[in-house]
Every structure is written in C-alpha cells, then in structure tokens.
Amino acid sequence: MxxxxxxxxxxxxxxxxxxxxxxxxxxxxxxxxxxxxxxxxxxxxxxxxxxxxxxxxxxxxxxxxxxxxxxxxxxxxxxxxxxxxxxxxxxxxxxxxxxxxxxxxxxxxxxxxxxxxxxxxxxxxxxxxxxxxxxxxxxxxxxxxxxxxxxxxxxxxxxxxxxxxxxxxxxxxxxxxxxxxxxxxxxxxxxxxxxxxxxxxxxxxxxxxxxxxxxxxxxxxxxxxxxxxxxxxxxxxxxxxxxxxxxxxxxxxxxxxxxxxxxxxxxxxxxxxxxxxxxxxxxxxxxxTGGDWWAAGPGAHSHVGGTRWWNVKHPAAYARRLAEGASPAHAREVLTADDRETERLMLELRLASGYPLADVAPGARTTVATALGGGLLEPESFKTGRLVLTLKGRLLADALVRDLVS
Missing domain, CATH: 3.20.20.70 (Aldolase class I)
Known part of the structure; x- marks a missing residue:
C-alpha cells in the first residue's frame, strides 16, 4: 500500500x-x-x-x-x-x-x-x-x-x-x-x-x-x-x-x-x-483481470464495479473511524469507461495471456504494427488475435503501453 x-x-x-x-x-x-x-x-x-x-x-x-x-x-x-x-x-x-x-x-x-x-x-x-x-x-x-x-x-x-x-x-x-x-x-x-x-x-x-x-x-x-x-x-x-x-x-x-x-x-x-x-x-x-475486491486496513485501496476508494492512512485514524461506526474511507473515484479500458490494457498486456487485438483502439493500430516489427510482440500470438509480449517487449512494456494509450 x-x-x-x-x-x-x-x-x-x-x-x-x-x-x-x-x-x-x-x-x-x-x-x-x-x-x-x-x-x-x-x-x-x-x-x-x-x-x-x-x-x-x-x-x-x-x-x-x-x-x-x-x-x-x-x-x-x-x-x-x-x-x-x-x-x-x-x-x-x-x-x-x-x-x-x-x-x-x-x-x-x-x-x-x-x-x-x-x-x-x-x-x-x-x-x-x-x-x-x-x-x-x-x-x-x-x-x-x-x-x-x-x-x-x-x-x-x-x-x-x-x-x-x-x-x-x-x-x-x-x-x-x-x-x-x-x-x-x-x-x-x-x-x-x-x-x-x-x-x-x-x-x-x-x-x-x-x-x-x-x-x-x-x-x-x-x-x-x-x-x-x-x-x-x-x-x-x-x-x-x-x-x-x-x-x-x-x-x-x-x-x-x-x-x-x-x-x-x-x-x-x-x-x-x-x-x-x-x-x-x-x-x-x-x-x-478486472475483478472486485474489498481492501481492509489503513491506506488500503478497494475496487468494486469501477468505483475505487482508499482508507485513511494512519492506523489510529482508521481505528477511530470504525469505533465511531463510520467508514474509514478517505476518498474515492468513479472510473469512466475509457479509464477502465485504459487500465485493462495496462494490466492485461503485462500477462502472458496478452490483450485482444480486436480491442485495440483504431488510432493505435500503427503502434501495434511498429511493436510487432520491432520484436516486442509474439508473431504467433498475433496471428491468433492476441498481443503477447516477447522478452524484449517485457523489458519495454511500460513504454509500449504509453504509446498505445497516447
């Protein structure tokens, strides 16, 4: 945390x-x-x-x-x-x-x-x-x-x-x-x-x-x-x-x-x-993979159905809120559909199972082609419609994600 x-x-x-x-x-x-x-x-x-x-x-x-x-x-x-x-x-x-x-x-x-x-x-x-x-x-x-x-x-x-x-x-x-x-x-x-x-x-x-x-x-x-x-x-x-x-x-x-x-x-x-x-x-x-979780504890971050919230930071403040019968949540954000899809791309592309090519935004297709040509994506997985990182791609995963969502 x-x-x-x-x-x-x-x-x-x-x-x-x-x-x-x-x-x-x-x-x-x-x-x-x-x-x-x-x-x-x-x-x-x-x-x-x-x-x-x-x-x-x-x-x-x-x-x-x-x-x-x-x-x-x-x-x-x-x-x-x-x-x-x-x-x-x-x-x-x-x-x-x-x-x-x-x-x-x-x-x-x-x-x-x-x-x-x-x-x-x-x-x-x-x-x-x-x-x-x-x-x-x-x-x-x-x-x-x-x-x-x-x-x-x-x-x-x-x-x-x-x-x-x-x-x-x-x-x-x-x-x-x-x-x-x-x-x-x-x-x-x-x-x-x-x-x-x-x-x-x-x-x-x-x-x-x-x-x-x-x-x-x-x-x-x-x-x-x-x-x-x-x-x-x-x-x-x-x-x-x-x-x-x-x-x-x-x-x-x-x-x-x-x-x-x-x-x-x-x-x-x-x-x-x-x-x-x-x-x-x-x-x-x-x-x-976008599941729901409740995170208990000071400073802990939860996510349910596109709403993310986080608890107060200090253990004493956390305990005090709960003793008073109140939620320890400090603040929250409701993610937009675009926010959630961006996060999905950021997370799923890091997995060996990869990210569906069909879900890549049209404007990012040139970036995908460049990444494939540069050896960042597995050609065999690409043929089956998945973006899967090569070893070289794993080393440059953060940069590739930035290019795909920019």
Whole structure:
C-alpha cells in the first residue's frame, strides 16, 4: 500500500457505493485484501504505508488490530448488501502481517468467511518476513485455512540485504520455505529485488540460484525503485550509493527469466514466474483481470464495479473511524469507461495471456504494427488475435503501453 494517498472525491461516512458499482455485483470474481501496517523496522527502500512501534500513537496497538479489521469486514457486508459474493481469494499484505499472532490472522479470515463465505478451494495468502515465522506459527496458519505464503527474500547476499535494511540473514528465506512445506503449504512464493546499489551480476545470480534451490513454486522479481522520501533515496542523493542503472536492470531481468525458465518456471506476468497454472497468484490475477475486491486496513485501496476508494492512512485514524461506526474511507473515484479500458490494457498486456487485438483502439493500430516489427510482440500470438509480449517487449512494456494509450 503506497504511503501517499491520492486526491479524489469525498467518500460518504456510511461507505455507501454508487449504484453503478453495485450493478453486476457477484458476476465478477470477488476477493479480499487485508493490510497489516506493522513492521519491526522500516526498510530503507520502502514507501509503503507501514509503521514501527515508535511511529504509532494511541489507538493503534497491535493487540487491537484484528478486532478493528473485523469491524471493517462487517461494514463491507452492510455496504455490499445481500449479494452472493463467495470470496475466491484473500491476501494479507503489509507491512508484516505475521507480526500479529497467527490466531489473530485466523480470526480475520474466519470473519471474512462468516460474512461472505470463503469459496471451497479458495487461495488464502499471507506475506511474511522470513524471520517473523517459525514452524509452529506456520503450522497454526495452515490449520486456520491459509493455503499460500509469500516470503520477502530480496537477496541471498548479506551486503545487499544490508543496503536494503533487511534484518534476516542469507539462508533464512530458504529455511522458511522448507518450514512452510513441512507445515503443509503447497504454494510458496519468494520475492526478489534486483539492481540494488552495490549488487553485482554474481550477487544476482547467487540470489536466483538460492531461490530456485529453496524449492518454491512461485518467484516474483522486481527491479528496485528509488522512492522519494525514503532513506535509500536520501543516501543516493548524498552520494553514498549510486543510482540503479536501467541497462543493468534489463540485464538482471533477462538473467532471471533465463534461469527461472531452465528451472521449470514460466512467466505469466512481467514480474512473476510459476511452475504451473495452479502455482500462479490468483489474488493478483484477480487485480490484473478486472475483478472486485474489498481492501481492509489503513491506506488500503478497494475496487468494486469501477468505483475505487482508499482508507485513511494512519492506523489510529482508521481505528477511530470504525469505533465511531463510520467508514474509514478517505476518498474515492468513479472510473469512466475509457479509464477502465485504459487500465485493462495496462494490466492485461503485462500477462502472458496478452490483450485482444480486436480491442485495440483504431488510432493505435500503427503502434501495434511498429511493436510487432520491432520484436516486442509474439508473431504467433498475433496471428491468433492476441498481443503477447516477447522478452524484449517485457523489458519495454511500460513504454509500449504509453504509446498505445497516447
């Protein structure tokens, strides 16, 4: 969850949604996101809406958070009415959700099930820092109904972790994967970050090798983004660290794709690889394919039927709103048909399934032809009416999307 909230129209204190949002409710996939904003320390690169104990004031205690989140889940049921909305995916993100007791995460999940019904076979994921769990904790999560866990590995090199201000030691993430497997988790993800200042090609290769050797069935790899206002940005501005290089990042991405492909992983979104269709993150696919989701937690962003809204940022303000019986929504926007189609293009083009050629605006057909001729799109997929990115196209995906919507 980004730490800076966008502008928008005022959101009603009741949380009421426009009729346009409720129209067709239940015909689209529905999921839940739960934002847990607590961290032990703030990583130097992180711009998410997270807080350490020293940054929290009264009304935002860890011990009360599950009850506060459950209050928003009950509000969601009132706002969405009696529509049959079986929850297909639940994702606990942060922050570090696993700083809460496993029993608290289980209570929040149970509340979602009680209010909406969690579908049989639903994907239920939590993010976790490797050092924030142990075998007993993971076993308790699995017993509570969690089916997937995503560990923030980032790197296998100690000096790279130090630049990122990560607390875990090299090797701990792999150990956590093994513990999750023994606890009964079939699906385990490792998150990696590349192009950290000071990282070498050998460092990145070692991180990929370590991630693959650990035995997850899903790997996410993201190029480091230097966000303004972070400690990392300040260090780069002072000249203590170099700015990440785009050409180096492109080389690192290509190495990731090469090694993951050899190990049996297949890309299904520009930054995500899985060993099978079942191993893909269904919750993120719900985002990327235009589903509906309610996001509970401070600063969390929801979307239902073309209406997007976001909650107040600070945990204390969030808790206070719900204690008063009011919606924690800070502001919202109702997307136009053009807005929604632009977002659909931006998201679906990043998927291995691609975007329908028939839905490309007539004015963008020249751009499509240029991209095809430049090797950015797969010729075979194009013949069947889909725009699917090549490896080169994945490296230039953002620029291609800008050209298509301009």
């Amino acid at each position: 980004p730490s800076i909230l966008p502008d928008g129209d005022p959101a009603p204190s009741t949380g009421e949604l426009p009729e346009s949002a409720l129209r067709g409710l239940g015909s689209r996939p529905f999921g839940f996101y739960v934002h847990v904003p607590f961290c032990v320390t703030r990583c130097g690169y992180c711009d998410f809406n997270t807080y350490t104990a020293d940054e929290l004031g009264p009304g935002a205690a860890h011990r009360d958070y599950a009850d506060t989140a459950i209050a928003e889940i009950r509000l969601a049921r009132r706002v969405l009415g009696d529509a049959d909305l079986p929850v297909r995916t639940v994702f606990f993100g942060g922050g570090t959700p696993t700083l809460l007791p496993a029993a608290d995460l289980g209570r929040i999940l149970a509340a979602i099930d009680a209010e909406f019904g969690v579908s049989p076979g639903a994907e239920v994921t939590t993010e976790a820092n490797p050092e924030s769990v142990d075998p007993a904790y993971l076993t308790e999560l699995r017993g509570a109904g969690f089916t997937r866990v995503s560990f923030g590995m980032q790197s296998a090199r100690e000096h790279v972790l130090k630049v990122l201000d990560r607390r875990h030691t090299p090797g701990r993430a792999a150990q956590a994967v093994h513990e999750a497997r023994r606890a009964g988790f079939e699906h385990v993800n490792l998150d990696l970050i590349y192009s950290t200042p000071g990282e070498t090609d050998d460092d990145w290769r070692a991180s990929l090798d370590a991630a693959i050797e650990a035995g997850p069935d899903h790997v996410s790899a993201y190029s480091l983004i230097v966000e303004q206002g972070t400690r990392l940005a300040a260090r780069i501005r002072r000249g203590e660290l170099p700015m990440p290089d785009d050409d180096v990042a492109a080389d690192r991405y290509q190495l990731a794709d090469e090694l993951l492909e050899k190990a049996g992983f297949r890309w299904y979104e520009v930054s995500n690889w899985a060993t099978s269709d079942e191993a893909r993150c269904l919750h993120n696919l719900l985002y990327w």
